[in-house]
Amino acid sequence: MKDIYQNNTSKKFVGVCLFFFVIYLCxxxxxxxxxxxxxxxGRFGSLIANRYYPVDLEYALDPGYxxxxxxxxxxxxxxxxxxxxxxxxxxxxxxxxxxxSKRIAYPIGKFLIIFSRSIHETIxxxxxxxxxxxxxxxxxxxxxxxxxxxxxxLFSEELENVNMKLxxxxxxxxxxxxxxxxxxxxxxxxxxxxxxxxxxxxxxxxASTIIGFFGAGxxxxxxxxxxxxxxxxxxSAIIVSIIVLVVLSESLSAFMRNKIQKETQ
Amino acid sequence: xESFALDVNTYSQxxxxxIIKKIIFYIxxxxxxxxxxxxxxVLDTDWHRIGSGGGILEQLSYFVGLDFTIMKHLIVPTFETxxxxxxxxxxxxxxxxxxxxxxxxxxxxxxxxxxxFARFLMTISRSVHEIIWALxxxxxxxxxxxxxILALAFRSVGFISKIISESIEGADKKPIExxxxxxxxxxxxxxxxxxxxxxxxxxxxxxxxxxxxxxRSAIMGLVGAGGLGLAFFRQMHMSNYPGVTTVIIFIFxxxxxxxxxxxxxxxxxx
Numbered sequence: 001m002k003d004i005y006q007n008n009t010s011k012k013f014v015g016v017c018l019f020f021f022v023i024y025l026c027x028x029x030x031x032x033x034x035x036x037x038x039x040x041x042g043r044f045g046s047l048i049a050n051r052y053y054p055v056d057l058e059y060a061l062d063p064g065y066x067x068x069x070x071x072x073x074x075x076x077x078x079x080x081x082x083x084x085x086x087x088x089x090x091x092x093x094x095x096x097x098x099x100x101s102k103r104i105a106y107p108i109g110k111f112l113i114i115f116s117r118s119i120h121e122t123i124x125x126x127x128x129x130x131x132x133x134x135x136x137x138x139x140x141x142x143x144x145x146x147x148x149x150x151x152x153x154l155f156s157e158e159l160e161n162v163n164m165k166l167x168x169x170x171x172x173x174x175x176x177x178x179x180x181x182x183x184x185x186x187x188x189x190x191x192x193x194x195x196x197x198x199x200x201x202x203x204x205x206x207a208s209t210i211i212g213f214f215g216a217g218x219x220x221x222x223x224x225x226x227x228x229x230x231x232x233x234x235x236s237a238i239i240v241s242i243i244v245l246v247v248l249s250e251s252l253s254a255f256m257r258n259k260i261q262k263e264t265q
Numbered sequence: 266x267e268s269f270a271l272d273v274n275t276y277s278q279x280x281x282x283x284i285i286k287k288i289i290f291y292i293x294x295x296x297x298x299x300x301x302x303x304x305x306x307v308l309d310t311d312w313h314r315i316g317s318g319g320g321i322l323e324q325l326s327y328f329v330g331l332d333f334t335i336m337k338h339l340i341v342p343t344f345e346t347x348x349x350x351x352x353x354x355x356x357x358x359x360x361x362x363x364x365x366x367x368x369x370x371x372x373x374x375x376x377x378x379x380x381x382f383a384r385f386l387m388t389i390s391r392s393v394h395e396i397i398w399a400l401x402x403x404x405x406x407x408x409x410x411x412x413x414i415l416a417l418a419f420r421s422v423g424f425i426s427k428i429i430s431e432s433i434e435g436a437d438k439k440p441i442e443x444x445x446x447x448x449x450x451x452x453x454x455x456x457x458x459x460x461x462x463x464x465x466x467x468x469x470x471x472x473x474x475x476x477x478x479x480x481r482s483a484i485m486g487l488v489g490a491g492g493l494g495l496a497f498f499r500q501m502h503m504s505n506y507p508g509v510t511t512v513i514i515f516i517f518x519x520x521x522x523x524x525x526x527x528x529x530x531x532x533x534x535x
Binding site: 023026027029030031032037043049051052079117119122123126127130131137206213217223243246247250 | 298300301302308309310319321325345348351355389390391392393394396398401407410411415430436483487501506509512516521524
């Protein structure tokens with residue numbers, strides 16, 4: 001913060017030059033045409049205006065497409081439920097302060113959460129599609145892995161921040177691990193659990209709209225079909241409907257989060 | 266006495282209502298789960314193709330093993346993926362500065378009009394998945410790393426500008442007033458009053474977004490932008506399953522490196 005008030009212009013100038021030189025080298029390395037880069041926004045605008053613009057909104061009301069929206073919601077919902085159940089256990093293992101065994105359970109939980117987080121949901125979809133075939137089952141499995149990574153990370157961090165004094169008190173009374181969790185840890189993280197759950201639902205639903213692109217069911221499959229058929233008006237209708245649905249789901253979850261916060265206060 | 270009895274009565278009634286509400290909530294939850302399970306797992310799944318549990322194990326066994334021959338061809342794409350994430354985040358930051366300026370209630374120039382416009386841009390950027398952004402940009406600028414960078418940048422704008430505009434709104438007003446009282450212009454207020462206050466938050470956010478962008482850049486190749494995604498796509502289409510495992514391990518390692526780096530950078534800032 002101090003540097004901003006100090007006025008060492010020459011140093012700053014050299015820094016900025018070096019910065020742009022490194023970016024220039026990166027562009028050279030990646031083989032990016034500068035003319036193309038600077039005209040990208042114009043091309044993007046003309047592409048939107050020429051191909052995507054007359055949005056074929058009637059297509060979004062097609063019964064088959066509406067059915068696929070329902071399928072996406074179901075897929076996201078099921079993936080969330082299964083994923084959160086597994087992730088809660090893994091997060092319990094992966095929280096350094098309350099883990100049942102530091103030698104075995106902690107590394108396993110931590111590794112599984114990091115691993116399922118590292119692989120993007122679309123790659124999970126492709127893998128599960130090759131294993132169990134096209135359809136929504138693969139999508140549910142991919143979303144499950146996604147939720148394990150997302151929910152597991154946030155929830156295990158929340159578990160690591162619990163007040164250990166209460167936990168120690170209950171443990172020193174001679175309670176077993178389950179009682180420690182149920183009476184010492186759970187009441188402390190209950191609100192955070194619901195909040196993270198709602199947040200995970202948001203992200204999971206957003207992912208479920210797209211994974212159909214790689215062979216799981218739902219809206220993504222319609223997107224893929226229309227992209228391949230070069231039906232851009234329909235593609236833009238699908239994108240618009242995805243935006244509307246995501247905004248709806250986000251405002252719903254914001255409403256629910258507010259309500260829960262009010263109830264707990 | 267009577268009023269007390271009445272209170273207890275209404276209290277128990279309220280309790281009763283609450284319990285009924287809870288029961289209804291859980292019943293609908295369970296019914297919805299069962300319906301989804303029925304539609305997805307029973308009706309929509311091709312059980313014939315999966316066969317038995319042995320069939321799934323057989324499919325899984327294809328993925329076991331590593332393909333050492335492609336490893337030396339993966340180093341360049343890994344580096345490309347990494348650079349794509351860095352450049353995408355940087356471009357996203359540049360693009361999100363004006364959006365954040367428009368989207369902060371206390372500094373937005375045209376009141377509700379520009380504020381609403383900026384919020385609209387943020388929502389679109391966040392709701393459209395990176396795959397869709399990549400598809401659009403592959404159509405606009407052709408194959409290669411450039412559409413990936415642009416897609417990552419556009420996807421990052423929503424999150425970065427939201428955080429920046431929120432921290433501008435939460436910035437301490439006293440320095441701003443002081444600069445205004447001393448006769449500073451709008452730019453002076455921004456440069457000397459607001460930016461020093463929000464800089465730590467912004468840098469933290471950028472590191473966080475960069476971490477996520479590494480993850481995203483690994484899949485850009487699936488729709489035609491380069492990097493490890495393209496290698497994954499190729500191996501998958503050649504049905505070289507050990508190669509697929511190798512690519513996934515490379516992605517995993519790259520992300521672990523990114524996570525460690527971002528952890529240390531964030532620690533340094535704090």
